[in-house]
Amino acid sequence: MKINVLIIDDHVLFSQGLSLILKESGKFKVLNQVQDSREAVHNYCKLTPDLVLIDYNMPHLSGLDIVKELAKQVHKSKIVVLSMYAEESDLIKFKELGVNGYITKTTPADLLIASLHQVMDGEIVFEKGLQKKVVLKGKKDIFKLKNNLTNREIDILLEIKKGHTTQKIAENLSLSFYTVETHRKNINRKLNFSSKSDFFDFLKSM
Template identity: 55%
Template structure:
């Protein structure tokens, strides 16, 4: 029996990427992907998920406020916060609402899946996030110094939500060439997981202002 999951994250690429990773594991069924945190309470009350994954930093209703709401539901779901940046004080604030886990978006996909498996068997998992990376990697002008013109073109296409196959067709490249470029991008920008890469795509500006 697959674990029924709701994902709440306003970053569409990250939300979609996490959903894909969970589906591919074969252990999780995605009931809903929610991009507006204000809709989460009513949907969770209707769908009754076993697990709710919540982003910490969201507009309208932040992660802590949402968790506080969700804990008033009669149906008690396991709640896990997934954040880009977290320190012990933030984790302690969430622990007051008896969440089951606090995971880092920069953790490798396999580690996140393993942590969720532990949580679904009754364990609690809380990861203290390392210090955030410097802004160089998220600044377009600095990015152009690190990446080739072709790699930037591929990033722009991926940011639009294209798959590697669609990027290859759009740029008249082979699928394997696109995958090689993606591997080089990961190495240059030192991404530790697909989830971190999706979060990067959501937050980076790839056009000059």
């Protein structure tokens, strides 16, 4: 039995090439290729594919939003995001959304096929995610030392990075509102950013 695939990508040329790649492998059947979100949701429900391949870098619509839409539907399938670049922040978002795979377009076809089979076997394939995470763990200590931050302050920074308010952070970490404010104060004193955007740039580098 072949794996039924739905491709969502407004770059028709890429979709058609990808279809041929999948077809050649002999294990996949491309049910349809769609170029916009309305068609995407409609085809998803009608065709009930086993696997959805969605391009993230679409100029006119957000891959993220489509993934959210698909997640709302009754039919459930594996979802793999195909992206031009490996963006760390995007990776986290897609992981949170429960996407089954994130593969960059720099991946050779055979590796893609192999990854898709892994996904169909229930694995979660985040190509470069694993490598980066390992690197990040070593970074954390250097990061701490470099900025004279304490463990708790890093906890708070990670919460801020998620976009949580002081109140929310307090709830999440089971702390008093005042305690979180104190930490924030100390962080700001230590890092002393000249503007909000500098601060958010810093958070991104974490």
